[in-house]
Amino acid sequence: MRTVAFLFYYITPYIAVIVFLGGIGYQLSRWRQKRPVPANLSLFPRPQGRLGRLMDTLVDMFTLKGLFRVNRPLWVGGFIMHLGLLLLLLGHVRAFTDYYFLWDLLQWGEEQQHQFSAVAGSIAGLLFMFPLFYLLARRFSGAVKWLSSPEDYLVLGLLIAIAITGNHMRFVLDPDTHEIRQFLQGLFRFRWQPAPVSAGISFVYHFAFVQLLMVYFPFSKLMHTIGSVFSKMVAKS
Amino acid sequence: MLTRFVDTIRQRFSRPLQYYQDICVRCGACIDACHFYVVSGDPAHIPAYRMTLAKKVMQGRVSDGNRLHNWYREAWGQESRTAAELERAMWECTGCRRCAVFCPFALDTALLVSAGRYSLLQEGIGPQMIAEIGNAEVSKGEIIEMIQEFYVDQTKELEARLQKEFAPDLRIPVEKEGARVLYVPLVGEHAIVPLAKVFHAAQEDWTLSLFTATNHSFFVGDMDKARQAAHWIVQEARRLGVKAIAYPECGHATRTLLSFFESWFGDEIAGIERISVVQLVASYLAEGRIRVKSGTFDVPLTYHDPCNLGRNSGIFEEPRALLRAVATDFRELTPNRELNWCCGGGGGLIAAPEMKEIRMKAGRPKAEQIRQTGAQWVVTTCENCKTQLGDLNEHYGLGIEIKGLVDLVAEALAL
Numbered sequence: 337m338r339t340v341a342f343l344f345y346y347i348t349p350y351i352a353v354i355v356f357l358g359g360i361g362y363q364l365s366r367w368r369q370k371r372p373v374p375a376n377l378s379l380f381p382r383p384q385g386r387l388g389r390l391m392d393t394l395v396d397m398f399t400l401k402g403l404f405r406v407n408r409p410l411w412v413g414g415f416i417m418h419l420g421l422l423l424l425l426l427g428h429v430r431a432f433t434d435y436y437f438l439w440d441l442l443q444w445g446e447e448q449q450h451q452f453s454a455v456a457g458s459i460a461g462l463l464f465m466f467p468l469f470y471l472l473a474r475r476f477s478g479a480v481k482w483l484s485s486p487e488d489y490l491v492l493g494l495l496i497a498i499a500i501t502g503n504h505m506r507f508v509l510d511p512d513t514h515e516i517r518q519f520l521q522g523l524f525r526f527r528w529q530p531a532p533v534s535a536g537i538s539f540v541y542h543f544a545f546v547q548l549l550m551v552y553f554p555f556s557k558l559m560h561t562i563g564s565v566f567s568k569m570v571a572k573s
Numbered sequence: 574m575l576t577r578f579v580d581t582i583r584q585r586f587s588r589p590l591q592y593y594q595d596i597c598v599r600c601g602a603c604i605d606a607c608h609f610y611v612v613s614g615d616p617a618h619i620p621a622y623r624m625t626l627a628k629k630v631m632q633g634r635v636s637d638g639n640r641l642h643n644w645y646r647e648a649w650g651q652e653s654r655t656a657a658e659l660e661r662a663m664w665e666c667t668g669c670r671r672c673a674v675f676c677p678f679a680l681d682t683a684l685l686v687s688a689g690r691y692s693l694l695q696e697g698i699g700p701q702m703i704a705e706i707g708n709a710e711v712s713k714g715e716i717i718e719m720i721q722e723f724y725v726d727q728t729k730e731l732e733a734r735l736q737k738e739f740a741p742d743l744r745i746p747v748e749k750e751g752a753r754v755l756y757v758p759l760v761g762e763h764a765i766v767p768l769a770k771v772f773h774a775a776q777e778d779w780t781l782s783l784f785t786a787t788n789h790s791f792f793v794g795d796m797d798k799a800r801q802a803a804h805w806i807v808q809e810a811r812r813l814g815v816k817a818i819a820y821p822e823c824g825h826a827t828r829t830l831l832s833f834f835e836s837w838f839g840d841e842i843a844g845i846e847r848i849s850v851v852q853l854v855a856s857y858l859a860e861g862r863i864r865v866k867s868g869t870f871d872v873p874l875t876y877h878d879p880c881n882l883g884r885n886s887g888i889f890e891e892p893r894a895l896l897r898a899v900a901t902d903f904r905e906l907t908p909n910r911e912l913n914w915c916c917g918g919g920g921g922l923i924a925a926p927e928m929k930e931i932r933m934k935a936g937r938p939k940a941e942q943i944r945q946t947g948a949q950w951v952v953t954t955c956e957n958c959k960t961q962l963g964d965l966n967e968h969y970g971l972g973i974e975i976k977g978l979v980d981l982v983a984e985a986l987a988l
């Protein structure tokens with residue numbers, strides 16, 4: 337048991353990161369090996385110039401404005417879920433480092449930082465979780481049912497599991513965040529710290545699902561994170 | 574089964590297709606975009622499902638008996654069902670790319686369909702007719718000298734007629750060296766007459782091509798042949814030393830000219846401007862090279878954006894400027910421009926008699942859209958659309974007339 341725990345806390349996280357980064361690299365090179373299509377795949381109207389293309393792609397990515405125009409319910413679900421995810425990722429950065437400049441700027445002490453991240457984290461956690469249920473429910477209805485494949489349920493299942501365990505820690509257990517940060521920073525800096533206990537089994541599940549997601553990421557549709565930049569740029573070229 | 578299809582499409586899988594396949598999140602935003610799915614409810618018509626089907630077939634049959642693995646890959650036992658669905662998915666599509674506008678990642682199902690059609694034809698699946706017309710377009714260049722004389726004679730006759738009817742000094746030059754514009758028509762004089770009038774009025778230095786702009790190999794995704802057919806025109810343009818190639822009111826041909834020529838011909842085409850006659854005629858009006866009698870037409874009319882001129886080539890405002898100049902009651906379809914419904918006749922379906930039934934079904938959103946405007950004339954700038962709209966008019970009893978844009982301009986010319 338001790339060996340398993342040791343592997344889980346101190347070894348597999350590194351493997352997950354390696355598979356995650358290596359897998360993305362592998363997929364990118366797989367795409368590169370294919371020959372580019374000998375045509376202009378523009379969709380009109382399109383922005384002018386390189387900068388215009390880039391700006392337009394970025395605006396598209398952060399607002400999903402195309403979806404807003406053609407499918408409002410899906411936009412609401414998709415946009416809020418991604419917004420929550422973005423906030424959560426920004427929050428989790430604090431597990432490894434901190435926004436020192438920001439706290440300096442606001443002149444916030446430890447207590448204020450803690451309160452702020454508690455509130456922001458709670459909101460982000462809910463913004464992330466509820467749309468996931470909507471997106472899952474959608475998969476069982478109408479034409480989307482035909483379209484859905486096992487991969488879609490798998491990805492949604494993983495994300496929902498991560499969201500529930502995360503929110504459970506946040507809202508129910510209220511663990512010692514200091515302890516968790518110590519542990520993660522230890523991993524990050526190769527100076528291992530004891531595994532957190534205050535978050536109980538929820539942390540174990542949360543940590544496990546995140547590792548699974550990282551391993552699965554490069555081999556799943558989650559690659560749209562990167563690939564959509566290419567496809568959008570091609571359509572605006 | 575379908576091994577040839579699989580081999581061919583694997584080869585044809587270009588970089589965008591590979592990441593399209595990998596990143597589609599199956600969100601379903603494209604579902605409502607496709608006129609085929611909207612009228613049929615057939616899953617094979619869902620844009621993203623067309624890719625899913627191709628993927629299923631491409632990854633082959635899983636026979637390892639591992640149920641989890643099979644579930645994940647959705648292996649299908651009944652391959653005949655897959656083949657039938659695949660056939661519908663690849664042929665019952667007009668390549669309109671409306672789904673790409675709806676997709677948050679702009680995934681282009683028409684690009685898949687192009688590769689898929691070519692690969693299915695290797696199995697003998699699909700309307701052979703379209704491919705055969707494509708072959709004829711390719712071989713036309715080899716026999717052009719034999720038909721040239723006959724063609725020139727016919728053009729002379731047409732010229733004489735127009736001199737009598739329209740203007741005594743009107744010319745239809747063929748193979749004129751050093752002309753500025755090489756105009757590539759369609760089969761039939763309807764694609765020559767209005768242009769000859771407008772060119773005459775604009776005092777354009779033009780010459781008529783011996784070839785036609787249509788490219789049926791493009792419809793079936795045979796890109797080598799599509800390039801060969803278009804190459805005759807490029808060679809002609811270079812032989813004559815023209816400054817510009819102008820393409821007629823024809824959707825897919827315009828798309829090849831504006832979006833494919835550059836990568837097909839590279840340096841060979843450098844310095845030769847490529848333009849649709851719709852743009853060219855609009856520029857004549859804007860520059861004052863032609864004048865029209867404003868308000869020539871007072872019937873309520875609307876404009877149908879052909880997919881290949883609109884969202885696929887960016888020609889949105891030119892036709893509207895021309896229409897506003899000659900008509901008093903111009904009404905927009907809703908939606909219009911890049912969100913306009915496809916007429917349901919693109920992608921070469923017009924050329925295959927067996928596709929007529931599905932064409933009429935797929936045109937229903939278009940028919941309803943037209944009815945809502947209360948327009949009596951539907952003006953458009955694509956030969957395919959014109960034929961399809963004519964058929965829809967009959968099928969749905971719309972009581973409309975279909976008009977070509979340049980026809981209207983030619984009729985309204987103030988000389």
Ligand code: SF4
Pocket residue numbers: 596597598599600601602603604620621675676677678679680
């Ligand atoms: S809209 Fe795009 S990402 Fe969504 S299912 Fe359709 S093709 Fe896939």
Ligand code: SF4
Pocket residue numbers: 606607608609618619620665666667668669670671672673682683686915
């Ligand atoms: S290109 Fe047009 S016809 Fe083909 S799948 Fe997309 S929307 Fe449907």
